[in-house]
Amino acid sequence: MDYFNELTGSRCASLVPFEKALSTVKSKDQCYTAEELKLVIRWAHVNWVHSFKPENLCRMTRFDGYLSDALIWADGHGSNPKACPHEEIIKLWNEKFPSKAVSLHEWNRRRPAYRDLEAVWNGKTTQGNWRELKHMGMAFELISKSSLFGTRGDQPWLTLDWILNPKNWGSVYEQAINEHRERKGVKA
Known part of the structure; x- marks a missing residue:
């Protein structure tokens, strides 16, 4: 006890x-x-x-x-062998979305999105590889160019916390990838 x-x-x-x-x-x-x-x-x-x-x-x-x-x-089975680099990922987010920047001081274990980020980090890429910092940077890049941010980027609810929510992450990321493929002329 x-x-x-x-x-x-x-x-x-x-x-x-x-x-x-x-x-x-x-x-x-x-x-x-x-x-x-x-x-x-x-x-x-x-x-x-x-x-x-x-x-x-x-x-x-x-x-x-x-x-x-x-x-x-x-x-450690089912987990990325590298610990989630929260600070580096938040810096990547802040570079891509300065108007939606997250304060590193406010990013801590008590914040639900903190655990959500670890869940995303511990997931594998579509190629079956463990996520790396470059994957997160690419994900943020694709999301920043998606219609979600093109049409709703000024909405106060559209934050890193909302995107990392397990209910939203899959669909947001999938939409961003599909739109990227369409721009490139590749069919899914």
């Missing part, structure tokens, strides 16, 4: 959820270990957008799935 409180900045006092996780038999008379519980806590702290309670995290009907995801996350 001390680890949970220290990591999340919480003041939880009930040991019951943690005791339940540590005393539940997972297989062959073996219970979950303290290290597995700590890994799941760390994984949830990094990946879950909202704050979470021990009762939700230690729900035994879901804990095995959480542990599986946490083990994959800890091994």
Whole structure:
């Protein structure tokens, strides 16, 4: 519980959820270990957008799935081997969109788009390669030339935060690529 409180900045006092996780038999008379519980806590702290309670995290009907995801996350599978270079990507954005510039001082882990940028970074390109800084620069270049910015560029909602939102990223990027191909005379 001390680890949970220290990591999340919480003041939880009930040991019951943690005791339940540590005393539940997972297989062959073996219970979950303290290290597995700590890994799941760390994984949830990094990946879950909202704050979470021990009762939700230690729900035994879901804990095995959480542990599986946490083990994959800890091994780095499904993640770009290079850490997301937030500062460099924000600088690229600010170069392409000076009127929609993002303050580096305001860009932090508490901002939902911070995690959205990491999700985009950890995705692969259409060629199946891990994203690199040059890919992000090209994406911003294509988006800046798309009709989205040509017709709605002055809209206050059209920001990096909006574009990086998982609901929007795919369609915005796909539209920008398709329009680029049309300008080049290439059919999709």
